[in-house]
Amino acid sequence: MIQNVWLIPAFPLAAFLIDGLFGRRWLHKWTGVIASAAVGLSALIAIGVFLEVLGGQTRTTVTLYEWIGVGDFHINVAALVDPLSSVMLLVVTVVSFLIFVYSNGYMEHDHGFHRFFTWLSLFVFAMLILVMADNYLLMFVGWEGVGLCSYLLIGFWFERPEPYVAAKKAFVMNRIGDWGYTIGMITTFLVFGSVQFTDVFEHVGIATQANLTLICIAFFFGATGKSAQLPLYSWLPDAMEGPTPVSALIHAATMVTAGVYLVARSMPLFAAAGPSLAVVGVVGAVTAIFAATIALVQFDIKRVMAYSTVSQLGYMFLALGVGAPVAAIFHLATHAFFKALLFLGSGSVIHGLGGEQDMRKMGGLRRKLPVTYWTMLLAGGALAALPPLAGFWSKDEIVAAAFLGGYPVLWAVAILTAVLTAFYVTRAMWLTFHGEPRDHHLYEHAHESPAVMTLPLVALAAGTVVLGIAIGFPPETGFIHRFLGPVAQVEGIAEHAPEAATILVLAAISVAAGVLGILAGLSMYVRHRPDPAAVSRAAGPFYRLLVNKYFVDELYDRRIVDALHAAFGAMWAFDVHVIDGLANRLGWLAAAGGSSLRRAQTGIVGNYALTIVAGLLLVLVVYGGYAAGFFTR
Amino acid sequence: MLDLIEPALFAVLTIAIVAAGAGVVLANRITTSALLMAFTFLNIAGMFVLLGAETVAMFQVLIYVGAITVLILYGVMFTPQSPRPYGLFFQTQKYWAALLVVPIAIIVALIAFSFRDSATVGAKGGDLLPLATSVFRDFAFPFEVASVLLLAAMVGAIVLVKRDED
Amino acid sequence: MAVPLGAFIAVSAVLFFIGTAGVLVRRNAVVILMSVELMLNATNLALVAFSRRYSSIDERGSVFVVFIFVVAAAEVAVGLAIVLSAYRNKPTVDVDEIRQLKG
């Protein structure tokens, strides 16, 4: 099975080609079926690969062919199958499959149906390449591929102005991050002479501390772009202009976790470069609480989820930073399920309301959308880290790791973020599903989504319930730890040996934080004590700061974009006057020469032929001269 | 006396080739030129037979007489022109051309006589097998390339001549 | 008594320059094409003569004759197509009058 690991991306690629070539003309609605079936097959193979890795094949490299071979520099198109990538393969394919099925219902009436599935298949292909790659360059192919698909899918409804502006923003910010990735990759090559994971990780010792730090910071900068961390996070909330399944798949479950995966994959490098891990942890923690505060005041249901995603990704980086990659990947997996579920649930609500996304116009929908309500309630619980749902186990591990790793400040930030998270989840759920309907017209027309959409919700909900306890129990020593052991066994990262009592206390504190947040939310929105409106008035400037998302977009526009504009203006002037001037002078020279030679061109073919014959005569004369010895003396 | 047959045939063919070739250039009617050209081709095929290359001779007739001459006749028939005075018959550069071409022709013809038959070549057999071996074994790839060239020329010719709206 | 190789080559040379003269002096584009064909044929003759009489190894010279057949066919097809489309624009095949491309 592992030798056939290439089939996993091959199926989505085939679906992409089939849908892309024949979708518009012939296949129409069948594009969705084809794409879903392809991803389903990939998921089956991924399960097989996972089981084989479980059976002991802990590290296999499957080489497809040599891609680049220049001197000593060899890059293969090869897959590295180890516990980390097999888990990622599993998560990506399974979540993708469910979302593909869901999309068949969600996008049913969209005239870009075939286009949607074409890009979505391409995305899955690129994501799988990213996950499977055994070197940084091939990973970069997938990295860029998912960026491209993200761009295409955010701008899916390009007839309206907002989506394509958002798509452009996402693309540019990703490019800025890619710049970091590229620098990291080039430096890796310069330092190690290879970009293959195994080569690099085995020879970490040959690099100086400064070089390693440079590489790690550069890669992490790339990761912040892809995973929407400070300072490159602001594209993700805007990316909600894309179709909801896209938000669920790309901007919650898979692509945005690529940065986490990159850092987890490069853990040997990060571990060897001490300061860079601290940077990762701090950035993650700051992003987590920063995004959580913004999520408190958003009214667009999808934007709440988007900021929540940013915040949760911050958690994952926090985990990486405190040296708990297993916890990070664990949270990545559980988050993929419950956040995809939250997004799909939001999509179901939006679908049921005919496109309305503003929570202020919802309310009381639990009676109209029972399946959506119950599944989302489970997912919300998981997000708020209530036991025994999946989010609890993974988040608890992160919080515990922060504390046990000796980072009390980060631990405090994480607990505070947990409170905020629980609060905004409660708020979103309440505003959407409880209370009195605030827009009766919308309420009358609301309807539950078809089975093709609700079944994936149920499946994801099942995952949300069982996943955490299945692989995360008991905490710190559960299945996931045993499985991902090789990832964590990196020099410089100590496996903690916590005492049971400590774990229980820490878990109790984080559960208490969640419950506190929920109670605060309930008291504010159910009993209006204190009244949310009053709170926002009282908070005054702070509230405005939050609603305007800390004015980050404005800051970027004012400071960075304007400065770039000025710099580009200067370069443009240089280009026009100096470079173009030079080229124009040269062109003028050629033109002048040409026009003076133009007279020879009579346009009569015979004249040209005559000159050829004259040339022949010349050649003969010269040849004869040589033969006779005229020129040799 | 049998020994004289070959030189005699050669003489006849040479006279026919030179005369007909000159006729192609000098004839005032274009159809005459075309027919004389076909006649030249036939005589060259005769030369090939004299050289013992009968396969090439056959292809020469098949392609030049059977195809190219007919094609040129088509060209002649599709581009009718009213008769024109003999003064406009040659290009204005005819004296320059004569001045250049005649000396070169004389030089080259004289050089040509310096080639001697190689001593080892005796009576060779027909050229069917050597030709086939060369084309389909040693030169198989150039042969395929040539066929692609022919295809491209065919497509190009069709595109050039095709009218826009039918 | 065999005819010497030089004689064949000389005939080929004479025919070649007759063709050259045709290309140089005639105005009619179709006749120019015919003259080009004559030149190609002269080349064929020289190639076959060399291949049969000169080379002591094999007869690969004849292969080039085959390639010249191909080139000649392509040349005459494309050439006539060009002449025809030029004739459609301006009913003449006189190369002195088709000179819109002059510099």
Place this chain on the structure above:
Amino acid sequence: MPLGPFGIDPVIWAPLRLVIAVLLVVGLVFNGALAQIYLERKIQAIIQDRLGPLHTGPWGLLQTFADAIKLLGKEDIRARLTDKWFFLAAPSIVFSPMLASYVVIPFAPGIVGADLNVGLLYMTTLGSMTVLGIVIAGWASNNKYSLIGGLRSAGQLISYEVPQILSLVTVVLVVGTLSMVGIAESQPGWQLNVLVLPLAFVTYFIAGLAETNRAPFDLPEAESELVAGFLTEYSGMRWAIFFLAEYGEVTVVSSIVTTLWFGAWHGPFVEVFPLIGVLWFTLKTYLFVLVFMWIRATLPRLRIDQLMSLCWKVLIPLTLTNLVITATLLLVFPSTVVPVAIANWLLLAAFVVLLPYVQRRRLVALRERLRTAA
């Protein structure tokens, strides 16, 4: 001094032999043409339920002789605006290649004009020269029907040369020689090539019909649209020469079919009396001449576009496929022709079964397009 046959000096024998051969062949063609014209009229008559020539001589046998004498006696008319030399030369240009092809036809063991090792190629070459004469005839007549007839004929002949040659090449691939005698000798007894390559035979025969301008491919002389095509301005003996050439061509094509697919002179008693091969050869050849006549009496004439599409869309792909398959099979199984035979029969069956179906489909599509266009 070496002596030639019959004790004659070879210097004299060589031209003498040529003269004898030419005389024989001319006699053969003239008499063959007379016989064929009589046969043609009789067979047409029988098929059309008429009597045919009846009065001159017993069973009208002398009718064609009378016609020939009439044609010879006619005034040699040449319209004033025709192109004199071309007009006069055209019949000869058509006639002489046909005559020259008889050189390589193997009538019987040892009875052949010249056993060229490129014999088949020689015949093909001469066949292609006919085009020149027809185009010139059409041009020289200075008559639009003649010109169109001539150009149509040229297009037809050049097009059908392709499937014709491709069919021949398959035979050459199987037999391994271009020599007509060699091909004839390669099929003794019942090992006829037609059993191996029936499809090549069928395609060659169709292409041969077109090459000889016979019905249903007699477009160049389609009376209803072109008066008599390139023949319009011709009369008398020159007209007769064109017809002699046509009947000669029919004989040549039949001879090629006989030689390539039906074992040439092979038949009973040939080993004992080689000369009896002439009889077998003639009988087989005339059998195919009869088929030519039968077809002419049966099938209606094609339209020019149908003619061209039959050639380019049916025959050429078919023969090309056949050629590729044959070549591949011969490479894979160099020692036996059985796979080739199987493939060929299968292709032939597919051709016969599928052609009407495909044609009907195309017709339906065409009608549909016309209806939507209207």
